[in-house]
Amino acid sequence: MYNDLDPLLHSQLRLAIISMLVASGKVEFTHIQSETKAAAGNISIQIKKLEDAGYIKVEKSFKNNYPNTMLSITDKGIKAFESYVNDLKKYLNPKK
Numbered sequence: 094m095y096n097d098l099d100p101l102l103h104s105q106l107r108l109a110i111i112s113m114l115v116a117s118g119k120v121e122f123t124h125i126q127s128e129t130k131a132a133a134g135n136i137s138i139q140i141k142k143l144e145d146a147g148y149i150k151v152e153k154s155f156k157n158n159y160p161n162t163m164l165s166i167t168d169k170g171i172k173a174f175e176s177y178v179n180d181l182k183k184y185l186n187p188k189k
């Protein structure tokens with residue numbers, strides 16, 4: 094009846110990143126940093142984990158001569174998020 098919650102998405106910061114991407118499709122690194130108030134290094138580590146899992150795509154470029162990192166969610170990331178939410182709902186309402 095119960096599935097284990099995806100440990101990759103069960104992290105607060107990774108869940109916040111994925112949630113922003115589900116809502117927007119694409120998000121700049123600086124926006125994530127502004128919204129989460131997390132340290133840049135910590136965000137980078139969490140992004141790498143999500144990228145390695147195939148949940149997000151990372152594009153690096155320059156904007157006004159400054160490095161710019163743009164994140165987008167993959168189909169695999171959307172499916173993982175939907176599964177995570179559905180599994181969480183089963184815990185909240187076990188009779189369905």
